[in-house]
Amino acid sequence: MENANVILFVIVIAVGLIIIFLGLRQYFQAKKAEKSWPKADGVVLESNLSSFHTRNSRGNYTTKYRPHVAYQYQVNGQTFNSDRLTFGSESTSESNGRKKIANYPEGSQVTVHYDPGNPNKAVLETKAGGVIYNVLLGLIFIVLGILAMVVS
Numbered sequence: 001m002e003n004a005n006v007i008l009f010v011i012v013i014a015v016g017l018i019i020i021f022l023g024l025r026q027y028f029q030a031k032k033a034e035k036s037w038p039k040a041d042g043v044v045l046e047s048n049l050s051s052f053h054t055r056n057s058r059g060n061y062t063t064k065y066r067p068h069v070a071y072q073y074q075v076n077g078q079t080f081n082s083d084r085l086t087f088g089s090e091s092t093s094e095s096n097g098r099k100k101i102a103n104y105p106e107g108s109q110v111t112v113h114y115d116p117g118n119p120n121k122a123v124l125e126t127k128a129g130g131v132i133y134n135v136l137l138g139l140i141f142i143v144l145g146i147l148a149m150v151v152s
Helices: 003-036 094-102 131-151
Strands: 039-055 061-075 078-082 109-115 118-123
Touching: 003 109, 003 131, 039 094, 061 094, 061 109, 078 118
Parallel strands: none
Antiparallel strands: 039 061, 039 109, 061 078, 109 118
């Protein structure tokens, strides 16, 4: 096995580990927020569904949707704005996205969870979106790296 191949396999495995790390970090941030972040009352300023195109494994384009909810809240008399719904990214089907934004109509009152050390950092839901996807994708990279190393 050539050194270049070994380096490539190690890079593929490292990418898998990084993806898993980032997913788990989001999960643990969400758990910390759930337990220790204070709450503030907020109001929804904007609520809509944005779409974007991505390619699936067969090379076909597919449309994904991302709920977008902008809100305002106050901490110690200071006003903050955010549009972070959860930790991580949350892309979904159109119907699931519409269900999500239906929970946050414009003008509605919401509970905002904010970081006490940085009140500008806030979420409406203390959960991590895409964690399972990140862990599975990371595992795929690791398995492919190991298989390629064994086969060559």
